[in-house]
Amino acid sequence: MDLGWRGNFAAVFGIVLLGSLIYAHTLNVPWYMDDIRAIVENRSIQRLQDALQNLFFSSRGIADVTFAINYSFGKTSVFGYHLVNIAIHLVTSCLVFLLFKRVFRNRFLLALGGALIFVAHPLQTQAVTYVVQRMTSLAALFFFLALYLYVRAREASEDPPACHLLFYIGALVCGALAVLTKQNTAVLPVALILFDRYFLPAEQRPPWRRLLLYAAPFAVVPILLAIKSLLAPMLTGSGISDVGGLPDLIHLRHSSPTNYLVTEFSVIWVYLRLLIFPYGQALDYDLPIVAAIWTWKNLIAFIGVAALLSAAAVLRKRLPCVSAGILWFFLCLSVESTVIPLDPIFEHRLYLPMFGFAMVVMAGFARLPRRTALVGILLITTILAVLAWKRNDLWNDPIAFHQDNLRRAPRSERVHVDLANAYRKEGRLKEAQPLYERALEINPDYVLIHINLSMVYTAQKKHQKAVEVLLEGLRRNPSHFKLYNNLGVLYNLMGKFHDAASFLETGVRLEPNNATMHFNLALAYERLNRLDEAVTHYRRAIALESANPDTHFNLGSALYKKGDKHQALQEFLTATRLNPEHAASLYNAAQIYISLGDPASARRLAVQLQQVNPGMARQLNQRLTQ
Numbered sequence: 162m163d164l165g166w167r168g169n170f171a172a173v174f175g176i177v178l179l180g181s182l183i184y185a186h187t188l189n190v191p192w193y194m195d196d197i198r199a200i201v202e203n204r205s206i207q208r209l210q211d212a213l214q215n216l217f218f219s220s221r222g223i224a225d226v227t228f229a230i231n232y233s234f235g236k237t238s239v240f241g242y243h244l245v246n247i248a249i250h251l252v253t254s255c256l257v258f259l260l261f262k263r264v265f266r267n268r269f270l271l272a273l274g275g276a277l278i279f280v281a282h283p284l285q286t287q288a289v290t291y292v293v294q295r296m297t298s299l300a301a302l303f304f305f306l307a308l309y310l311y312v313r314a315r316e317a318s319e320d321p322p323a324c325h326l327l328f329y330i331g332a333l334v335c336g337a338l339a340v341l342t343k344q345n346t347a348v349l350p351v352a353l354i355l356f357d358r359y360f361l362p363a364e365q366r367p368p369w370r371r372l373l374l375y376a377a378p379f380a381v382v383p384i385l386l387a388i389k390s391l392l393a394p395m396l397t398g399s400g401i402s403d404v405g406g407l408p409d410l411i412h413l414r415h416s417s418p419t420n421y422l423v424t425e426f427s428v429i430w431v432y433l434r435l436l437i438f439p440y441g442q443a444l445d446y447d448l449p450i451v452a453a454i455w456t457w458k459n460l461i462a463f464i465g466v467a468a469l470l471s472a473a474a475v476l477r478k479r480l481p482c483v484s485a486g487i488l489w490f491f492l493c494l495s496v497e498s499t500v501i502p503l504d505p506i507f508e509h510r511l512y513l514p515m516f517g518f519a520m521v522v523m524a525g526f527a528r529l530p531r532r533t534a535l536v537g538i539l540l541i542t543t544i545l546a547v548l549a550w551k552r553n554d555l556w557n558d559p560i561a562f563h564q565d566n567l568r569r570a571p572r573s574e575r576v577h578v579d580l581a582n583a584y585r586k587e588g589r590l591k592e593a594q595p596l597y598e599r600a601l602e603i604n605p606d607y608v609l610i611h612i613n614l615s616m617v618y619t620a621q622k623k624h625q626k627a628v629e630v631l632l633e634g635l636r637r638n639p640s641h642f643k644l645y646n647n648l649g650v651l652y653n654l655m656g657k658f659h660d661a662a663s664f665l666e667t668g669v670r671l672e673p674n675n676a677t678m679h680f681n682l683a684l685a686y687e688r689l690n691r692l693d694e695a696v697t698h699y700r701r702a703i704a705l706e707s708a709n710p711d712t713h714f715n716l717g718s719a720l721y722k723k724g725d726k727h728q729a730l731q732e733f734l735t736a737t738r739l740n741p742e743h744a745a746s747l748y749n750a751a752q753i754y755i756s757l758g759d760p761a762s763a764r765r766l767a768v769q770l771q772q773v774n775p776g777m778a779r780q781l782n783q784r785l786t787q
Contacts, residue, residue, distance in 0.1 A: 221296050257305060428498060
């Protein structure tokens with residue numbers, strides 16, 4: 162029974178209320194893992210104009226624009242990012258309800274129940290609470306919106322052509338946005354056909370040829386993206402194995418397309434267990450890519466997957482919702498869980514497949530009396546909501562979160578590093594150190610561990626141990642520029658400027674377009690009084706990254722030592738323009754103005770310096786009154 166617009170309003174209100182209650186306490190969840198690289202340290206999102214220029218040239222350009230908008234309002238304060246993520250999830254869940262109304266026609270309770278499972282399932286927390294996975298939830302929002310508009314276009318086929326065309330073009334635009342946000346939505350054209358054939362009224366179904374032509378335009382952007390992301394790299398010799406860009410972790414060895422595909426046969430069963438019994442969740446499951454393909458375990462997992470797909474075919478007529486739900490589940494995992502080698506398992510990959518799971522669950526309830534179904538849906542929704550709330554509560558405490566993950570993946574070097582990073586962030590170096598050391602025992606080839614452990618040793622004034630760890634890293638990874646950079650920084654800190662320059666020179670040869678490397682090398686040259694070379698590398702660092710006030714300040718200092726006061730003054734002024742609170746630049750620029758006989762300009766800077774550093778301002782005023 163359809164309850165009309167009042168029923169729809171009540172359902173949407175209930176979905177939004179439940180989702181808000183589950184996620185309200187996540188607004189201050191801190192940054193995790195890829196959040197740092199993709200958001201906090203990602204300079205391309207720090208200016209909205211730059212993000213807009215990369216909108217169609219980056220594989221995740223749409224998501225980056227939304228991050229840039231967040232950054233323009235709140236910089237790196239997590240509150241706004243979480244607010245947007247939650248809003249995306251709530252809107253997506255409402256779209257799921259509208260689509261389920263087409264799946265379970267005249268069964269309002271089942272449509273609402275499917276949407277409640279979607280909004281409340283604890284597996285969804287990774288796509289919502291883990292900020293960087295906005296890429297997943299936002300892509301799903303566009304995906305479901307494209308599907309909904311496609312359905313409206315098909316439903317409006319008897320209406321005036323303009324109405325039908327409006328819905329159809331809207332669906333095409335949303336489909337393109339979905340794929341440009343995250344590539345796992347490239348399956349949209351097949352999803353449209355699947356939904357059309359299973360759930361639109363039989364009298365509205367066109368012949369197969371016409372349906373394929375109708376859905377074909379939705380494949381244009383996915384095909385172009387596949388050419389760019391898969392075919393082009395393969396033709397240039399890098400191969401499909403390099404597309405995922407996997408880190409050098411133990412469990413990711415043997416990452417060929419075949420090995421990855423066979424691994425995913427077992428991963429599917431982990432996903433199904435998590436969907437049905439969502440306990441033991443983790444950010445990092447440390448599930449290894451299989452080394453041997455022909456094993457009984459792999460064969461049994463494959464037979465199980467084949468049996469599920471066969472069941473979908475057999476149940477096509479008798480239980481269409483079960484059949485469609487199974488096919489939807491596999492379809493929406495097909496990009497990330499077949500032959501493109503990635504990290505084998507992540508919970509956020511179940512965000513889109515959750516629609517198929519909820520469909521199967523509701524198909525089960527459809528066979529029960531209404532009152533029994535109502536009680537069952539309320540019970541399941543309550544259990545899922547409580548589990549999701551508890552999972553989100555754990556996200557609020559990074560140390561507890563990673564401790565929990567370590568209990569579930571005790572052999573993962575990455576989890577050891579994540580927990581150690583959380584300890585180091587809180588200054589608990591003695592607790593971080595053994596975790597890094599254990600991670601290094603598990604995987605002595607992983608560069609990140611060498612770097613982080615050396616930083617802990619350095620913070621504890623154990624400089625020689627830090628050097629030894631970095632040198633061992635270089636022995637194992639002689640071409641990794643970050644190790645040369647960190648050795649250079651460490652030797653600069655120790656006052657061994659010749660050694661610092663030697664390692665940094667090698668690093669610059671390996672990575673000539675790294676601004677930080679040029680800056681550190683220039684610093685070593687400056688300490689060695691090789692001022693011409695220092696100026697050259699400071700200028701190169703500025704050419705690569707012009708918005709860093711510290712680089713302009715250091716260049717100004719080197720130029721001043723060379724006796725070039727006018728050029729030094731310009732660099733100090735540039736530093737103050739980039740950072741009005743850069744006290745040292747304000748002070749040095751004022752000093753140069755005094756030496757050039759321009760006390761009025763120096764006084765203006767002194768007024769500005771008074772707001773930033775009153776002590777330095779007093780020294781400057783004393784100089785002005787002499």
